[in-house]
Amino acid sequence: MASGKELCEGVEWRIRVVDGSSEVLVPPTGLARKVWLRTKGLISGLGMKVRMFLKQAWDMGANDPRKVIHCIKVGLALTIVSLVYFMRPLYDGVGGNAMWAIMTVVVVFEPTVGATLYKCLNRVCATCLAGFLAVGVHWIASQSGDRFEPFVVGASIFILASIATFSRFIPSVKSMFDYGAMIFILTFSIVAISGYRVDKLFDLAHQRISTIIIGTSLCILVIMLVCPIWSGQELHSLTVRNMDKLSDSLDGCVRLCFTNSNGEDDQKLQGYKCVLSSKASEESMANFARWEPSHGRFNFRHPWKQYLKIGASMRSCAYCIEALNSCINSENQAAESIKKHLSTSCLKVSSSSSSAIKELAESVKKMNKSPTIDLLVEEMNSALEELHNDLKSLSHLLNPSTTAENQISATGLVPFMEIIPVVTLASILIEISVRIEALVGSVEELVKESEMKDKIVAKEEKPEGTMKALQRV
Amino acid sequence: MASGKELCEGVEWRIRVVDGSSEVLVPPTGLARKVWLRTKGLISGLGMKVRMFLKQAWDMGANDPRKVIHCIKVGLALTIVSLVYFMRPLYDGVGGNAMWAIMTVVVVFEPTVGATLYKCLNRVCATCLAGFLAVGVHWIASQSGDRFEPFVVGASIFILASIATFSRFIPSVKSMFDYGAMIFILTFSIVAISGYRVDKLFDLAHQRISTIIIGTSLCILVIMLVCPIWSGQELHSLTVRNMDKLSDSLDGCVRLCFTNSNGEDDQKLQGYKCVLSSKASEESMANFARWEPSHGRFNFRHPWKQYLKIGASMRSCAYCIEALNSCINSENQAAESIKKHLSTSCLKVSSSSSSAIKELAESVKKMNKSPTIDLLVEEMNSALEELHNDLKSLSHLLNPSTTAENQISATGLVPFMEIIPVVTLASILIEISVRIEALVGSVEELVKESEMKDKIVAKEEKPEGTMKALQRV
Numbered sequence: 041m042a043s044g045k046e047l048c049e050g051v052e053w054r055i056r057v058v059d060g061s062s063e064v065l066v067p068p069t070g071l072a073r074k075v076w077l078r079t080k081g082l083i084s085g086l087g088m089k090v091r092m093f094l095k096q097a098w099d100m101g102a103n104d105p106r107k108v109i110h111c112i113k114v115g116l117a118l119t120i121v122s123l124v125y126f127m128r129p130l131y132d133g134v135g136g137n138a139m140w141a142i143m144t145v146v147v148v149f150e151p152t153v154g155a156t157l158y159k160c161l162n163r164v165c166a167t168c169l170a171g172f173l174a175v176g177v178h179w180i181a182s183q184s185g186d187r188f189e190p191f192v193v194g195a196s197i198f199i200l201a202s203i204a205t206f207s208r209f210i211p212s213v214k215s216m217f218d219y220g221a222m223i224f225i226l227t228f229s230i231v232a233i234s235g236y237r238v239d240k241l242f243d244l245a246h247q248r249i250s251t252i253i254i255g256t257s258l259c260i261l262v263i264m265l266v267c268p269i270w271s272g273q274e275l276h277s278l279t280v281r282n283m284d285k286l287s288d289s290l291d292g293c294v295r296l297c298f299t300n301s302n303g304e305d306d307q308k309l310q311g312y313k314c315v316l317s318s319k320a321s322e323e324s325m326a327n328f329a330r331w332e333p334s335h336g337r338f339n340f341r342h343p344w345k346q347y348l349k350i351g352a353s354m355r356s357c358a359y360c361i362e363a364l365n366s367c368i369n370s371e372n373q374a375a376e377s378i379k380k381h382l383s384t385s386c387l388k389v390s391s392s393s394s395s396a397i398k399e400l401a402e403s404v405k406k407m408n409k410s411p412t413i414d415l416l417v418e419e420m421n422s423a424l425e426e427l428h429n430d431l432k433s434l435s436h437l438l439n440p441s442t443t444a445e446n447q448i449s450a451t452g453l454v455p456f457m458e459i460i461p462v463v464t465l466a467s468i469l470i471e472i473s474v475r476i477e478a479l480v481g482s483v484e485e486l487v488k489e490s491e492m493k494d495k496i497v498a499k500e501e502k503p504e505g506t507m508k509a510l511q512r513v
Numbered sequence: 514m515a516s517g518k519e520l521c522e523g524v525e526w527r528i529r530v531v532d533g534s535s536e537v538l539v540p541p542t543g544l545a546r547k548v549w550l551r552t553k554g555l556i557s558g559l560g561m562k563v564r565m566f567l568k569q570a571w572d573m574g575a576n577d578p579r580k581v582i583h584c585i586k587v588g589l590a591l592t593i594v595s596l597v598y599f600m601r602p603l604y605d606g607v608g609g610n611a612m613w614a615i616m617t618v619v620v621v622f623e624p625t626v627g628a629t630l631y632k633c634l635n636r637v638c639a640t641c642l643a644g645f646l647a648v649g650v651h652w653i654a655s656q657s658g659d660r661f662e663p664f665v666v667g668a669s670i671f672i673l674a675s676i677a678t679f680s681r682f683i684p685s686v687k688s689m690f691d692y693g694a695m696i697f698i699l700t701f702s703i704v705a706i707s708g709y710r711v712d713k714l715f716d717l718a719h720q721r722i723s724t725i726i727i728g729t730s731l732c733i734l735v736i737m738l739v740c741p742i743w744s745g746q747e748l749h750s751l752t753v754r755n756m757d758k759l760s761d762s763l764d765g766c767v768r769l770c771f772t773n774s775n776g777e778d779d780q781k782l783q784g785y786k787c788v789l790s791s792k793a794s795e796e797s798m799a800n801f802a803r804w805e806p807s808h809g810r811f812n813f814r815h816p817w818k819q820y821l822k823i824g825a826s827m828r829s830c831a832y833c834i835e836a837l838n839s840c841i842n843s844e845n846q847a848a849e850s851i852k853k854h855l856s857t858s859c860l861k862v863s864s865s866s867s868s869a870i871k872e873l874a875e876s877v878k879k880m881n882k883s884p885t886i887d888l889l890v891e892e893m894n895s896a897l898e899e900l901h902n903d904l905k906s907l908s909h910l911l912n913p914s915t916t917a918e919n920q921i922s923a924t925g926l927v928p929f930m931e932i933i934p935v936v937t938l939a940s941i942l943i944e945i946s947v948r949i950e951a952l953v954g955s956v957e958e959l960v961k962e963s964e965m966k967d968k969i970v971a972k973e974e975k976p977e978g979t980m981k982a983l984q985r986v
Contacts, residue, residue, distance in 0.1 A: 097683055107682050115675035118702055119667050125706050139703050146674075146699045194592050201619075202588035209580050210570055226619045229591055230612050233598050320793045356835070363836040366944045428930070435929040456908035457901070464940040467933050471839045 109267050110151045117262045121145045121255060140248055144255025149263070153335075154271030154328030156263045160256040161331065162220030167252050170224045171245040173200070174231035178241055193232050201225045215327055272329035272338045275322060275347050276404070279354075282318060283401035285311030286354055287394040290361055290472065294390035297368045297465060298383040309365075315351075315358040322351045337407060339497050343489040350404070350486060353479040357397075360472045367465045375458035377437060382462055385427040389469050392420040393476050400483045409487050417480060420473055427466060434459060582740050583624045590735045594618045594728060613721055617728025622736070626808075627744030627801030629736045633729040634804065635693030640725050643697045644718040646673070647704035651714055666705050674698045688800055745802035745811045748795060748820050749877070752827075755791060756874035758784030759827055760867040763834055763945065767863035770841045770938060771856040782838075788824075788831040795824045810880060812970050816962040823877070823959060826952040830870075833945045840938045848931035854910060855935055858900040862942050865893040866949050873956045882960050890953060893946055900939060907932060 101108045124138045148159045181192040204221045207213045213221065227248065234244055289311040296309065326344045334340045396416040403410035437459075574581045597611045621632040654665040677694045680686045686694065704718055762784040769782065799817040807813045869889040876883035910932075 093683075093685075096685075097679070100682060101679070107679065111675040111678040114678040114698075115671040118674045118698070119671045122667055122670060122702070122706055139707070142702050142706065143699060146695065146702065194595055197595060198588040198592045201591045202584040205584040205587045206570070206574070206580065209573060210566075212566075212569075222619065225587075225591070226616060229595070229615050229619065233595055233615060234612065317792070319790070359832045359835040360839070362829070362832040363941065363944070366833070366947075367940075431933065432928070432930055455905070457905055460904065460936055460940050463933055464937050467840075467937040468836065471836070474839075 106267070106269060107151075110269070113262055113266050114145075114149050116266070117145050117149055117258055118142065120262075121258055124251075124254065138251060140251035141255040141258075144252050145259055148256060148259050152269045152271040152274065152325075152328055153263050154325075154330070154332045156259055157331040158328055159219050160260055162217060163223050163252060164249075164256055166217075166220040166223040167227045167249055170227035171231055171249055174228045175241060175245060177228075177232055197229050197232055200228055268335075270329070270332055270335050270338075271325045272332050272342060272344065273336060275325040275329055275344065276338070278318060278322065278325070279347050279350055280401050280405045282315045282351070282354055283397055283404065285314050286357055286361070287397035287401070290357075290364075290397070291390050291394035293361060293364050293368060294386055294465075294469065298379060298387055312358040312361040315354050316362070319351065319355065322348060334497075339493055341493060343486060343493060346482065346486040346489055349482045350479065353475065353482045357472055357475045357479060360468055360475060364465060364468050364472070367461055367468065375455075375462075378434065378459045378462050381434060381437060382427070382430050382466060385423065385430045386466055386469060388423040389420065389427050389473060392416065392423045393469075393473050396420055396476055396480070400480060403483055403487065407487060407490055409484060413480060417477065420476070424470060424473055427470070431463070431466060434463070579740070579742060580624075583742070586735055586739050587618075587622050589739070590618050590622055590731055591615065593735070594731055597724075597727060611724060613724035614728040614731075617725050618732055621729060621732050625742045625744040625747065625798075625801055626736050627798075627803070627805045629732055630804040631801055632692050633733055635690060636696050636725060637722075637729055639690075639693035639696035640700045640722055643700035644704055644722055647701045648714060648718055650701075650705055670702050670705060673701055741808075743802070743805055743808050743811075744798045745805050745815060745817060746809060748798035748802055748817065749811070751791060751795065751798070752820055752823055753874050753878045755788045755824070755827055756870055756877065759788050759830055759834070760870035760874070763830075763837075763870070764863050764867035766834060766837050766841060767859055767938075767942065771852060771860055785831040785834040788827050789835070792824065792828065795821060807970075812963075812966055814966055816959060816966060819955065819959040819962055822955045823952065826948065826955045830945055830948045830952060833941055833948060837938060837941050837945070840934055840941065848928075848935075850910060851907070851932045851935050854907065855900070855903050855939060858896065858903045859939060859942060861896040862893065862900050862946060865889065865896045866942075866946050869893055869949055869953070873952060876956055876960065880960060880963055882957060886953060890950065893949070897943060897946055900943070904936070904939060907936070 121141050124141050144163065148156060148163060150156045150159060177193065177196045181189045181196075184192050204225045208218055208221045231241070231245055231248070234241065285308075288308045292305070292309045326348050329338075329342070329344045332338075332340070334342075396413065396419075399410050399413050399416050403413060594614050597614050617636065621629060621636060623629045623632060650666065650669045654662045654669075657665050677698045681691055681694045700721065704714070704721070707714065707717055758781075761781045765778070765782045799821050802811075802815070802817045805811075805813070807815075869886065869892075872883050872886050872889050876886060
């Protein structure tokens with residue numbers, strides 16, 4: 041016991057030794073050993089962390105090989121652009137500014153085609169605009185004499201940078217030209233300032249623009265030719281996947297409540313949480329998808345915004361499933377006889393609603409109006425009707441007395457409090473089916489709009505299209 | 514009629530004229546006039562749009578003057594950094610690379626202190642690391658002979674760019690070093706490639722690092738000295754504001770349902786939607802707040818993550834309010850007598866819960882445990898008890914017959930279906946109060962953790978802190 045205590049307090053003693061306020065109780069070899077042990081512990085802990093980190097990274101790569109492909113694409117594009125530096129003729133053309141091409145590739149290369157196109161177009165347009173403007177400002181500054189030149193340049197930078205920064209806060213500008221505004225400030229400042237030192241101002245502007253065009257073209261080629269990932273396609277798949285998840289968790293939650301089966305997959309039940317949390321990614325994908333040319337079954341100007349509406353409808357269903365879930369957690373106090381009474385109709389409503397959502401997912405996937413959706417909605421409504429009737433007849437099972445809870449077994453009647461959880465569940469189910477009808481509406485609108493866009497694209501090749509536009513004047 | 518038709522088809526005729534396939538039916542003055550009218554229409558339409566856009570921008574600036582201040586700060590920082598170019602001594606020091614300082618300011622300057630610090634630190638560290646690594650790679654490449662040099666450099670760029678890009682997908686790296694990884698690729702590529710052409714490699718790396726340090730220091734000075742906006746403070750205010758909104762809309766919704774008053778402010782009722790949609794901004798603010806030094810009442814390492822937990826608790830309440838809202842929209846079918854029966858206790862529950870949330874907001878605001886919160890929760894629980902009793906006694910009002918709906922007026926009893934909406938509302942209210950208790954728990958945890966951090970900060974100035982840390986070995 042005593043030696044154990046000594047061991048425990050050893051460290052504290054040593055600290056006092058350092059202070060010089062106490063005697064040496066532990067031999068110096070002990071100190072060295074402890075330092076060694078501590079270092080070993082630190083290293084092994086660090087090694088563990090590194091191993092965990094590498095495992096996490098490996099799993100991520102194995103789960104989504106497209107991420108690995110993206111990394112290889114970035115490496116490829118950068119190595120190709122380095123050729124600009126290595127090959128003499130190209131180098132002579134764009135001079136030391138070839139570095140701008142490298143910078144463009146690093147900054148502009150994004151995982152999806154839409155995001156890359158957005159950045160490329162913004163970068164090129166903003167660079168051109170800012171370059172011309174800066175040359176103009178420089179001309180004005182040079183006319184105003186040597187003394188005022190710095191002031192004119194400085195004031196123009198201050199004003200234009202402030203305005204461009206402010207424009208980035210405006211939602212419509214932010215969604216389309218946020219990156220462009222930043223590049224505008226950057227190019228304008230650099231070209232306007234360089235004008236004061238570098239005499240070959242036009243050369244600088246020209247070189248910067250041409251290197252940026254080299255960089256962006258290379259990015260666009262690589263991103264579109266090597267295993268392209270389209271924002272639009274991603275948004276489309278995400279919507280379909282989320283619908284499937286919604287359908288699974290709705291069905292699973294109600295089944296769990298009435299059958300008490302523990303066989304339900306917990307991950308399946310929690311699927312609606314993905315729907316709740318995918319708003320931000322849906323918005324950014326829809327934003328980038330607008331920049332993409334037609335790919336696969338999607339035309340340029342496919343109604344991407346409609347996907348956001350579908351997403352909002354799905355989320356409104358998911359909120360209700362969240363509320364439903366809380367019912368399930370509190371439903372242990374519900375009477376078995378009531379549960380039995382409502383179970384058939386509730387299960388019917390949930391299974392018909394979830395198969396309606398599944399059918400909607402199929403409809404979005406194939407991008408045509410499902411022939412069976414009307415039938416399924418009708419089925420859902422007749423199941424709802426049945427649930428209504430069952431709810432109405434529930435009052436027969438009810439014990440009108442509030443205090444006679446010990447009479448239950450004798451009469452088979454249930455106190456009012458015990459029906460509340462099940463009634464709440466049923467009424468949330470009814471609300472969910474109302475929201476599913478709204479979802480049906482937004483999916484149908486998407487299908488209709490996409491068919492309309494297809495027709496417009498087909499028509500635009502004929503002269504009538506332009507003529508009609510002129511007639512509208 | 515005939516002339517009207519001619520007028521309508523005039524445009525079409527003109528197009529055929531252009532084709533040369535038809536006679537001139539409309540006099541040339543008409544053509545000119547129409548072109549003029551059309552141009553005028555276009556210009557006035559464009560003018561209208563520009564005016565609308567400017568009005569939108571003006572309103573935004575007027576509503577949040579801090580955005581305008583941010584823009585002026587960006588202009589200021591850029592103008593100051595231009596001095597680097599204008600002043601001869603500084604210019605001689607860092608050479609033509611002074612442009613890097615400008616670029617740093619443009620790219621790094623963000624509206625909040627946290628975001629700017631995050632970018633600054635990432636930029637400086639990544640540039641240093643990449644610079645040293647690139648010099649090392651260049652030395653190895655130069656040892657391998659002229660023939661292999663491009664291959665060594667190219668391969669190193671390919672491998673490092675791929676790895677760094679991959680690391681940006683890993684969540685823990687993404688939240689802390691996303692920007693740093695990009696800057697690492699950028700600097701490494703430029704310095705490694707330049708090594709092939711520019712002989713003064715060390716000079717390049719040194720100049721780039723020193724200009725970036727000039728740029729970042731300037732940014733940090735301007736962002737922290739001129740009307741600083743702290744991410745942490747913003748997150749704190751957002752949380753308090755959202756709690757107030759949640760409280761208002763909970764109280765408003767229930768009041769609207771039972772009193773049928775149209776005097777409720779619709780904007781107040783919809784406040785919970787802000788809570789639903791603020792997840793992304795909360796996360797980014799908490800992420801940036803970690804980088805901020807102590808400011809106001811917040812220490813460095815204030816428990817920012819706890820705000821995310823509070824946000825999640827608030828959202829779980831908001832989901833229920835969403836479900837509650839749908840009850841209100843369908844409650845027109847609820848019987849008046851039932852509503853009257855439950856209205857007192859429901860209103861009591863909602864007002865006590867909403868004042869509990871208000872008190873929590875106050876507690877977060879002042880960052881100390883509220884003395885009255887326990888009392889308010891108790892009050893809420895006693896109101897819940899009352900609601901339970903009212904629900905129990907509801908069965909007296911119930912008409913056990915499902916078909917005798919015409920008997921209502923005679924007996925004063927209500928058919929079962931008409932109580933469902935109110936019962937659902939009551940049971941959602943009960944669920945909301947359960948979730949408010951969870952919210953109370955997370956707010957208390959925040960207050961406790963923040964007090965603990967305060968103590969640790971106070972203690973760290975004394976030697977006991979380090980001694981305890983050593984004792985734990």
